[in-house]
Amino acid sequence: MTKKKTALAVLLLLAALFMLAAAPDAALNESGEEEANIVLEESAAEPAPAPDASPEPAREGPTAPADLPDVDVHSWEFMLANSYNSVSFEYEMPLYAGIEAQGIDSRVFEAASNMLQAAREEGVPLYFSVAYRNMDYITTMYQKAIVAYGDAAHAADHVLPPGCNEHQTGLAVDITANPGFQANYYEYEEPELEDSPAYAWMMEHCAEYGFIYRYPEGKEAWYGTPCEHCHFRYVGVEAATYIMEHDLCLEEFLYFEDPSVLYVPGVSAERY
Numbered sequence: 500m501t502k503k504k505t506a507l508a509v510l511l512l513l514a515a516l517f518m519l520a521a522a523p524d525a526a527l528n529e530s531g532e533e534e535a536n537i538v539l540e541e542s543a544a545e546p547a548p549a550p551d552a553s554p555e556p557a558r559e560g561p562t563a564p565a566d567l568p569d570v571d572v573h574s575w576e577f578m579l580a581n582s583y584n585s586v587s588f589e590y591e592m593p594l595y596a597g598i599e600a601q602g603i604d605s606r607v608f609e610a611a612s613n614m615l616q617a618a619r620e621e622g623v624p625l626y627f628s629v630a631y632r633n634m635d636y637i638t639t640m641y642q643k644a645i646v647a648y649g650d651a652a653h654a655a656d657h658v659l660p661p662g663c664n665e666h667q668t669g670l671a672v673d674i675t676a677n678p679g680f681q682a683n684y685y686e687y688e689e690p691e692l693e694d695s696p697a698y699a700w701m702m703e704h705c706a707e708y709g710f711i712y713r714y715p716e717g718k719e720a721w722y723g724t725p726c727e728h729c730h731f732r733y734v735g736v737e738a739a740t741y742i743m744e745h746d747l748c749l750e751e752f753l754y755f756e757d758p759s760v761l762y763v764p765g766v767s768a769e770r771y
């Protein structure tokens with residue numbers, strides 16, 4: 500190796516050493532941010548926990564409005580029966596009153612009668628096709644559904660099991676514009692009802708008599724069954740006015756008042 504070549508090799512070696520020595524500083528000074536970004540990206544890209552490793556993310560429960568009425572949701576007017584909450588299996592309405600071809604809780608009789616009368620005085624044909632149903636009837640219907648659909652799980656998609664059907668409380672009514680349906684013993688949805696004056700009248704006036712539109716569309720996750728246009732339910736004038744003005748379903752209202760009185764899948768922490 501000549502002297503010149505040796506000198507060149509030494510220079511190259513020095514240059515390489517210099518670069519090696521300088522590199523960590525350069526990395527720290529110039530790419531500090533980049534390093535941080537990489538760390539963030541890495542943590543963002545972490546795989547989600549396996550579905551069975553943690554419970555379903557809870558649907559965020561709504562926040563109670565400040566102007567809620569002061570009512571006692573433990574009283575009989577707020578008895579809850581839906582797909583997720585049942586009245587006692589042995590519940591039988593304590594105070595029966597006949598209302599035309601149907602039966603109703605006698606504490607609601609006057610309000611319900613006044614409501615029918617007021618509508619008719621305004622020229623609106625309004626009748627109840629279904630109101631109170633006793634446990635025996637509901638149990639029979641459910642048992643028939645189990646036979647028809649194969650098992651209890653499939654039957655429950657079509658007929659609510661005993662305790663879960665609100666007609667058992669004596670506080671619920673299905674409305675019809677057809678007087679011929681008053682004694683109809685089969686609950687079904689009239690497709691034309693939604694466009695009828697009876698339905699429009701009820702949506703405007705039912706709260707004046709303490710009734711609410713029970714199954715508003717889009718809130719099925721709260722009550723667990725398909726929306727039903729014919730079904731109204733008594734809760735008392737104060738709560739009914741608030742519920743109808745705020746477009747709530749009964750479950751939302753109860754949740755605002757006291758979340759412990761009901762179970763809502765994905766919202767309630769646990770069954771009570």
Ligand SMILES: [Zn+2]
Pocket residue numbers: 629666671672673686727729730731
């Ligand atoms: Zn109904």
